[in-house]
Amino acid sequence: MVTGATSLGMVRDELFATMEEAEQSLEHFIVDRNNGSLLQQAVEGLQQVRGTLNLIELAGAELLAQEIVQLATDIPVGAGEERDAHLAALSNALYVLGRYLEGVDASRQEMPEVLLPAINALRTASEQPPLPESFFFSARLDQARPERQAAVNAAASGDVRRLRQMYQVGLLGFIREDNLQAGLRLMTRALSRLDGVLGDRAGSRLCWIGAAAAESQLEGQLLSRQSRKQLFSRLDRELRQLIASPAYEPPRSLLKELLYLVALAESTGPLASQMREAFNLSPLPFTDHLLEEEYQRLAGPGQAVMRSLSSAIREELASLKDTLDLIERGAAQPEAFSGLHSLLGKLAKTLGMVGLSSAANTLHAQLPVVAEWSHERAPEPLALQKLADAVLYVESMVANLERGERRDTRRQIAQPGAEAEAFANHQLTEARIVVLDEAAAGLALAKRAITAYLESSGEKLHLANVPFSLNAVRGGLWFLGQERAAELIGACADYIQKDMMESAQMPSEQMLETLADALTSLEYYLEGGAALRHDQARASVLDLAADSVRALGLPVAA
Template sequence: MVSGATSLGMVRDELFATMDEAEQSLEHFIAERHNGAPLQQAVDNLQQVRGILNLIELAGAELLAQEILQQATDIPAGAGAERDAQLAALSNALHVLRRYLENVETHRQELPEVLLPAINDLRQAGGQSPLPESFFFSARLDLARPPAESRRLEPGARATLVRQLRHMYQLGLLGFLRDQNPQAGIKLMARAFARLDSLFAGEPNGRLIWIAAAALEAQRDGQLLPRKSRKQLFARLDRELKQLLGNPRYEAPRNLLKELLYLVALADSQGPLASEVREVFGLAPLPFTDQLLEEEYQRLSGPGQSVMRSLSSAIREELAGVKDLVDLIERGTAGADSFSTLHAQLAKLSKTLGMVGLSSASAALSSQLPVVGQWMESRQPDVQAMNKLADAVLFVESMVANLERGERREARAVSGPQDELDSFAQHQLIEARIVVIDEARAGLALAKRAITSYLEAGGDKLHLANVPFSLQAVRGGLWFLGQERAAALIGACAEYIQKQMLENAQMPSEQMLETLADALTSLEYYLEGGGALRPETNPSVLDLAAESVRALGMAA
């Protein structure tokens, strides 16, 4: 048992009572900014909370309490609207701290990493730099890579290849930063650094490239989340790469290496680079996954599933009342005030749904209010209008069911029958294009696997027998989508495989096969990143593929 979790029970009542007082004092100050006494009382209580957490050795909770105390101390009496973000972050951090301590008490297990988002929100509100993801992670950073040889190329060819690979990394990074299919971007970035590693493997300044290639492999295989901190990390990696190139004495910053090693330890990647780095640095599996951390933090900071169930239950009760009233009106057995009661219930429900983020459900009920208002005057609801109201209530019921499951899917309203038909036709066209693109991606993936098998089998052409045909099918699909340039590049790859790998008795050099793989990887990224649906999102990735195709001696 962890000592902090075990000791928490002995001080629980005093700790939680002190936190209650701190929260109440802070709320009092937020309501009366001119009065500094409640703020000072909150600071005194927070000092006690931090002291208790220090005493029972709950390191993560103590760190969060320390950050809360520093931020509270920094706020002056009479603070105006400029401190609203800081006060909001304080209130949220106290909420997270309480939920975390409740979980530690229940499960007898610490997970300080889950507190980092709240800590960094506080630090950002106070104008401080965030703590890194690896803050609670430790590893030796001075271990050397096992002996490895760099691939030998002529200086001019090497410089050209390095430039192309950095361009490849930057293209993937751009998609990753913009959230344009970040997983596809990571694949391209990982490919670029794996190739760079083969060029710098035996050089002193290549240690960063080796560890970064393993981290990117881990990010890709473990499907780690595209967090803001990781976007900043990989953007920094590009800047460090610029400094590394041409500088044999380059030494990577230790904090950068630690962040990259943390990603390797966090992801369950069986890739060759990640496995080698884990073995060299002795990285043991972490007792959590990236997805678990995200789920735990959402549970700590949000209202919790039980609250959402209670909320949806209350809304469903009100909906049941609405349905009963509509039923009575339809039968003609409703009282004289039924229409005004129905109008009031619909208005109340609409506001409630809007407050919990179900805007389309709220709009569906709001659109019925003028109709019910007319019924209040005429006392004669028509059948068609009643059916539309019933449909709206059923739609709201389905949205509330999603809310209870923790989902908040919104629906786009259509204005009329023609709009609905146009929308359906457009949807069908998009679906057809997606099917074609999925088939194209599958064809490219098949080609890459076949080339890998061809290499592993020492040039056995049987593995390549169907590849040119598959790629020509991909080419045809892209022509159908109006992607003539991408189609031509894939056609060039198919022609190279047919002439230089199937019809030629001599196996191409390793460098040429890697160049072919670069071309296919770039085209695969173009498809995965949405380029075939939205060409304007990635105009230069085809330039990268074209460079590789030209390096193969093919027209591009």
């Protein structure tokens, strides 16, 4: 059978010529919008392109061409400014279609998934719902799940609500993108626990597949696209219905989208591996990062350009620091002073262009000061120090730009002349982060020890250092002023000491799971940085930990 990629070569020249004519007609219509013949020529050419793609069975390209034709047909002669967005979307879609067909012709391989952003841009312009990421993916959704152990406890309403709240807290971190890994771990644990608590209820299937999808998003390092945030948000809404109705049946479309994430991720996690075997999921011929590269190639420059630009800025900053060093040591040539002024002005303009206004203003404020410097009028040490502070501040801002974190730079904004204070505050924050990282590492160690204790049927040797480690974490949190988190961790340490190490009987599996819930919530709180930001929405995760500690039978202050 001749594939679409192979048969494209047979019609390539005529197809590309028709596309070029249609694109030119559309461009001329954009300039002369009262010329209906230009619009008609463009639509007829686009319809011919669509028919050709249908004939050679290039499914993704045909679908994009179909959306182009539909939107182009809806544009009236004499369209005003209200249609500018539609015309821009058409032009962009034609460009993407051409780039895609060129790639297919060169590689003889189809990858229709890379066209979904362009297709959805057209559907958005036409006020149609976007197509899901899994549109070109297929899987049997009625496969039976493997045998499993009986649920550890009945579906108590209090447990279910607490676990859904745990999922919501993790989801908030995922949506905000300020604590992706910890948030996804919290989501995975909450869904896995819900799956066990719900037992044989039909809705547990959603939790089972959802947990594998969240694990795949984490372990496979999938990109946090907006569509995936919406997918996991939709899952939360379905959880609400699942909890309310014992007869709840999960929507097949949602299960398919979740399974697509499992198939896409190159994850060896236990849940993902179980899912691949149960649903016989074959590896996809592409990865998430390959798709992203193709999106960028089709659409034009993206984050790679910003990284290259930030690298060039850092090189200029390094040159600026070298010049300052020469001036401070009195070894600078006369022309170094004028060069310094010119370089500062150039950098300030560049920083303003990429949106780092605070950094640009910082350098602008130094320009009149530096303009007075010369070989004969050497700068005062204090003036040199102020410029050095400004350069350090700018350097930290550029580092954020290179990591793609421009949305967070507002936290570091400083007024001109106060760069030293801003830099010092930044260093203090970094020190606090180190303490929190050590605390999170202590909690992770405790969780691993408890897992080993459970797997060894209660071998207490695994817990020997856990109370000591947790009390060290507790002390670090007291140092940071996090009294409530410190109290909760201390309560967990007490439970491990008294009910696990000193008790002759091993706690029930349900109680160990509840202890793990508490430690997972606390770990998320520390890794998320809520302890530094005093973020009330994120700090609510402490309420989850407190609920779990109370379920262990320990007193906790409200």
